[in-house]
Amino acid sequence: MNAISGISDNAYGYLAPNTIAPAGKLYIQDITLRDGLHAMQRRYTLEQVRQIAKALDKAKVDAIEISRGDGLSGSSFHSGFGDHTDWDWIAAAASVVKHARLSALLVPGIGTVHDLKRAHDMGVSSVRIATHCTEADVTKQHIEYARHLDMDVSGLLMMSHMTSPEALAQQAKLMEEYGAHCVYVADSCGMMTMNDVAARSIAYAQILKPETRFGIYAQHQLSLGVANSITAVQHGATRVDLSLAGVGAGAGNTPMEVFIAAADTYGYQHNINLSDLIVAAETLVRPWQNRVLYLDQNSLNAGSNGLHADFSHTAKEAAHNHGIDSHSILSELGRRQIIGGQIDMVTDVALELSKRSNQQVENNSTMSK
Amino acid sequence: MNAISGISDNAYGYLAPNTIAPAGKLYIQDITLRDGLHAMQRRYTLEQVRQIAKALDKAKVDAIEISRGDGLSGSSFHSGFGDHTDWDWIAAAASVVKHARLSALLVPGIGTVHDLKRAHDMGVSSVRIATHCTEADVTKQHIEYARHLDMDVSGLLMMSHMTSPEALAQQAKLMEEYGAHCVYVADSCGMMTMNDVAARSIAYAQILKPETRFGIYAQHQLSLGVANSITAVQHGATRVDLSLAGVGAGAGNTPMEVFIAAADTYGYQHNINLSDLIVAAETLVRPWQNRVLYLDQNSLNAGSNGLHADFSHTAKEAAHNHGIDSHSILSELGRRQIIGGQIDMVTDVALELSKRSNQQVENNSTMSK
Incomplete structure (x- = not known):
């Protein structure tokens, strides 16, 4: 009998044994209140933060991340400002959480070590320093400073x-x-x-120290x-990022309650x-979701x-504003290999494509005269 | 470049090569209009059947299954009657489908060889004979009769x-x-x-003839x-059951458009x-879905x-009608190892639990006198 879910181990009939089990317990990192903000268009109220953080804490999630989708200080004209500051959100979560570790995301170039210090002073004891997969070197000062503050620190590629x-x-090794x-x-x-x-998990296992998670x-x-x-866990991962009801950008993140049922x-x-978790997903997150998450x-x-x-x-917004199709914008952005923090490029590309298209119309009109 | 999706093979960056590829093309079996009926509470109109079948045919699905969730003649007081008969639905689909094979599901004990003959006469050229995983022997006459009709025939455990x-x-081998x-x-x-x-796929490969799909x-x-x-395909499966937008019972079936994107x-x-497919899922299925599919x-x-x-x-309905909780009903049904066709047992169990609970109240009341 699995003590947590109340599900008998034999209830499913004849299923395969767990071929590769992680050593010890999984560390469940909630990202509902951080990455989930993408899906809610950064419009959580402080009361929602308190309710969700409390429910996550009750369900015994190991860490709860609070900050904008783009991390601490990640508000801008392009990615949106939200109804409250990171600090309001952190204070709201800190006021209710008793068991879980509070964590924050910090993207160098968007957030700074000053933000990290402030978050730490407010009770955030874990930080994830995130950067593009080829840019680990920009995380050095932030990781070192987090260690200086005696925080738990992860590097996220x-x-x-x-x-x-x-x-x-190799980039993970640098971190x-x-x-x-x-x-x-x-x-x-x-x-x-x-x-x-699996390929990336195996590469990590080959190069990292055994004690590095x-x-x-x-x-x-x-x-x-x-x-x-699950595949990562089968290859040694012990920390898993999850959000209630899968709330997140696009078709969403790994849904926490479903992952836990599968883990069982x-x-x-x-x-x-x-x-x-199931109650929290159904009563606290789904009613507030402004759209259904699926692959479109x-x-x-x-x-x-x-x-x-x-x-x-x-891109959909920009396409609408500039009278072009979003597919062209996304193709052009892909061609330029745009990365996460460069979301302001969407408008630039939309303007450029729109100008090019108008130019084309003008040329055609001149030619036909 | 993948000719089908228009997606460049290199667009995703550095991804693993496809380690185990199936020989030849996948055979995509649609079950939107059969298993999907569970989720729509058997309330498809003939016009909906025509629209969905036409869209699936346009998207070049290999086979389209039309029959009740429980297969041909699968209407009953317990599983519902639907607004139309199987024959109405089959005729509606047959009137629009040009490319795909029409298929039907038949569960021995619910449908008969007479139903199969009638479906075949109406243009159904493929049938899946489905039974509980330990009861393959009940499919003998139906599979043989389908072969006699020169139909494509699958056994479904x-x-x-x-x-x-x-x-x-061993059961698959019988089929x-x-x-x-x-x-x-x-x-x-x-x-x-x-x-x-994977374990079941490997067991199949060890015992079945190479030409059996x-x-x-x-x-x-x-x-x-x-x-x-995907795991089954990596181990030799070539036919995959899928439904648009994942429409189906519970948290739904494998969503066809997502599987195809993953297959790409x-x-x-x-x-x-x-x-x-994406257009069909978004415009024809999601607007008519009466509930969002998720794990509850x-x-x-x-x-x-x-x-x-x-x-x-x-069980939820029965629990409501008889004033007990659905969890107890499901536990008792599980204890009795109830299988697919025994859905009328839900009411029996609900009545029994309700009687037991009333008896308990009466005993307590007698004892306290």
């Missing part, structure tokens, strides 16, 4: 599909050398297969989020109360062009 | 998780001996892991439907036009008790 497994592992306790594979586009996750962030774009997270069928150990043509175009799903929404 | 991989393969061209692993509860699917039906309960179908990232060959406590309880997700809805 976004868009991990854009470099080879071996090159990615380990800077002092990261944990390094992540982040499938920011949700276009990775189980093979892709390995984490997985998998988007649910191709509805492989749960499967990819695999017999993985964790601290979570599954029923509490826009998010598929974004992913297949190697772009974060957040670009799909922004 | 429902609740495949309830017996060991080796015992399941092959009766004449089935294809035998299925059917994860009717959606509680199988990728390990479970192998198919996968995976529910999306734990959002492993796409991953489990794996480089699998198929006939499907992905854009057509009820469907999780059904699955963890080894019951088809359809029981969850029925």
Whole structure:
């Protein structure tokens, strides 16, 4: 009998034994209140933050991340300002959380060590320093400073599909050398297969110290989020990024309650109360979701062009504003290999394409005279 | 460049090569208009059938299944009557389909060879004979009769998780001996892991003739439907059951458009036009869905008790009618190892539990006098 879910181990009939189990318990990292903001268009109220943080804490989630989708100080004209500051949100969560560790995301170039210090002073004891998969060197001062503050610190390599497994592992190694306790594979586009996750997990295992932890962030774009997270766990990952009801950009993140139910069928150990999670997803998150999460043509175009799903929404808006189609914008952004922080490029590209298209019309009109 | 999706093979960056590819093209079996009926409470209009069948045909789906969720003649007081007969639906689909093969599901004990003959006369050229995973012997006359009619015929072993991989393969072998061209692993509860699917796929490969095809039906309960179908394909499956937008019982079936997008990232060959599918899912299926498909406590309880997700809805109704909780009904049904066709047992169990509970109240009241 699994003590957590109340499900008998034999209830499913004749299922395969768990071939590769992680050593010890999984560390469940909630990202509902951070990455989930993408899906709610950054419009959580403080009361919602308190309610969700309290429910996550009750369900015994190990860490709860609070900051904008783009991390601390990640508000801008392009990515939106939100109704409250990071500090308001952190204070709201800190006021209710008793068990879980509070964590924050920090993207160097968007957030600074000053933001980190302030978050730490407010009770944030864990930080994830995130950067593009080939840019680990920009995380050095932030990881070192987090260690100086005696925080738990992870390095997160976004868009991990854009470099080879071996090159990615080299970047993770740099983060380990800077002092990261944990390094992540982040499938920011949700276009990775189980093979892709396995290849990167194996590359990590070959190069990292045994004591360095390995984490997985998998988007649910191709509805492989749960499967990819399980695959990472089968290859040594112990930290898993999850959000209630899968709330997140595009087709969403790996849904926490579903991952935990799957983890139970695999017999993985964790601290979570599954029923509490299901209630939280159904009563606190789904009623506030402003859209159903599924694979649509826009998010598929974004992913297949190697772009974060957040670009799909922004490209749709820009396409509407400038009278061109969003598919062309996404193709052009993909051609330029735009990365996460460069979301202001969407408007630039839309303007350029619109200008080019008008020019074309003018030329045609001149020629026909 | 993938000719079907228009996605460049290199667009995703550095992803793993497709380690195990199926020989030839995948055969995409639509089940939107059959299993999807569970989710629409059997209320498709003939016009909807025509529109959906036409869209599936345009997208170049290989086979389109038309019949009730429980197969031909599967209407009853317990599983519902629907607004139209199987024959009305089949005629509607047959009137618009130009490319795809029309198929039907037949569950021995519910449908008969007379139903099969009638469907065949109306243009159904493929049939799947489905039974509980330990009852292959009841399919003999139906498979033989389908072969006599010169139909394409598959054997489908429902609740495949309830017996060991080796015992399941023995049942599949019987179906092959009766004449089935294809035998299925059917994860009717959606509680199988990728390990479970792999174990059954390997057992099939060891015992079946090389020319016998192998198919996968995976529910999306734990959002492993796409991953489990991919796993089956990696182990030799060439037929995949899918529904538009994942429409189906409980948390739904493997969503067709998502599976095809994933299959493209794996480089699998198929006939499907992905854009057509996405448009069909968005414009024809989602607007008519009467509920969002996700893992809730009820469907999780059904699955963890080894019951088809359809029981969850029925148990909820019975619980409401008889003033008891649905969790107790599902536990008792699980204890009795109720299978697919025994849905009338829900009311029996509800009545019994309700009687027992009233008896208890009476006893307590007598004792306190």
